[in-house]
Amino acid sequence: MDEKTMVADALVGANGELKMFGEMISQTENKELKQCLKQLRNECEMSQEKLYQIAREKSYYVPAAKATAEEKQHVKSILTQGTMK
Numbered sequence: 371m372d373e374k375t376m377v378a379d380a381l382v383g384a385n386g387e388l389k390m391f392g393e394m395i396s397q398t399e400n401k402e403l404k405q406c407l408k409q410l411r412n413e414c415e416m417s418q419e420k421l422y423q424i425a426r427e428k429s430y431y432v433p434a435a436k437a438t439a440e441e442k443q444h445v446k447s448i449l450t451q452g453t454m455k
Contacts, residue, residue: 384418
């Protein structure tokens with residue numbers, strides 16, 4: 371397995387963990403557990419950010435081009451229409 375694949379796999383794993391932590395945090399009523407999960411989520415976010423920076427530096431990940439003002443307005447109008455129904 372090459373480095374690019376390993377970094378990509380690690381990013382996918384971190385993203386999955388972040389989603390899982392978000393779901394668990396919103397579902398627990400235990401304040402101590404909720405705080406512990408938030409701390410773990412924050413640590414996971416920092417690791418994910420480091421992996422993302424590595425992927426960017428090595429050109430393993432190239433983000434999509436930024437949306438134009440027209441594209442943003444188009445999406446905004448679609449979302450606004452959906453809430454008015």
